[in-house]
Amino acid sequence: MKGRVVLSAEAIVAGYEPDLPILNGAGFTLHEREIVALLGPNGAGKSTLIKAVAGLVPVTSGRVRLEERDITNLPAHLLIRLGLGFVPQTENVFAAMSIADNLLLAAAILPKTRRAERVAAMYAMFPDLAAKTSLAAGRLSGGQRQMLAIARTLLVEPKVLMLDEPSAGLSPKIVGGVFETLQRVRETGVAILLVEQSVRTALALADRAYVLAEGRNRHEGPAPLLRDDPLIAHLYFGGDPVAAP
């Protein structure tokens, strides 16, 4: 049974230019402890939707709610304080700063008494990072960077973790590690919304998924049903039904 809704976006119209919307009414709901994937072909508006929710793309119409609160067009820096964490697709760590400084910077919005404890918790969750705290984040491998980016966001204990294509540019083995981490994160009570190009892995992880095309919702449903639907596979994901991994 689904829990209460923690994040929702209704009929979102948004784009980078005011008179050139990329989203034309797309939306989703995310329940507590749920993993939801936003899928669709290139240019469908998946990343724009997640960025609009994260406060990085202006919403011209529609509504975004975090629990009961209307957060539409709130400045991005306030959202993490309200419990909405976002991991961008690329450039998601401060490459010139050390691992420790990346985490300390994320911890700065917490009360001083909690910062050291939360940084230590992230080192415990990601031991690879703990082994080289003074290393510049720009020198980490792709997978380690993704872990640091996730750690930076989880450090402040968000209610919702949003990720834009966490598998981009990573080898299948590393993607497996990232998705295992997300499964562990969900078990701590965090709801997860992810945009993914890698449909097979996303549908294996997610509880539900939305398929977007041309800035609108085209299909939605439980991940296993979408995974086995030959029509969806044919229309949006390039041919054959997506086989279960």
Place this chain on the structure above:
Amino acid sequence: MSLQFIADGLLIGSMVGLGAIGVTLTYSILGFANFVHGEFIAWGAYACLVIAGLIGLGFGIQVQPLGPFSIGWVILVAAVFAMTFTGLLALALDFLLFSRLRRHGNAIVMVMASFGASMALRSLLEFLFTSEPAYFSREIQIAIPIGLGVRVTPDQMLMLVLTAVLVLGMHLLITRTTLGRAMRAVSENPSLAAVGGIDVAAVIRRTWLIGGALACAAGIVAGITVQIRPFMGFDLLLPMFAAAILGGIGSVPGAVLGGLIVGLAESCAVQFVGAEYRAAVAFLLLIAVLLLRPTGLFGRAAG
């Protein structure tokens, strides 16, 4: 051969380096070459002069110089107020001009606006104070021999110490404090900084405040060791940009080292080539370093 030219180069270089810290901070965080920084130097020096005069008038006192130095405590107190004033002047200029242009995200428009604002502020300064040089003090300073044929005045030594303290303070602020980390984060990736909870607009405001205050400090140092003129900041502008680029945009130690290199190169040029080649030698050095290391001495390639 006297090594006086090295001491002179280091003194000029420390002044340039102090000014270049503000240039490198605003350049890295705001993303444009801010020509107004030179005017903040001149406005800061004049502000200190005026505030010191007002303190003297207000208390009805004639302040004696401190020990071997040419300046009294009034200048040091006035310096604190002047740094605050110049920081607020920078903030006001951002509010009135740059914040409006920033929304369009066009760096060349920002540069041209800063060029225009720079000329307007310099002209206003010239109108208010004329182009005649002014001085913090008319006390005569005796240069003290410090060995190897080098002589330095007490004022110059005091300014070197003050510059070192400010540079160290800035380095610690940038590397060890939450504000410093936030400034580095905004400089590297403003969007990521914002989703991480950093109020980018607040960081930009603080950068203007700090940049303006440091420019004022550089102006006071230049005013005490040389003289105060409306064009004093403009004359330092190109060496400051050279120092900031040479050191690597965004790096405080880089800006200071870049300033020292520019200062030494200029004084070496005067000593060995001729005073007319002074600026050219410094910039040839800049070009050579950038050809070998395009990100500057302490700059990091994007990664």
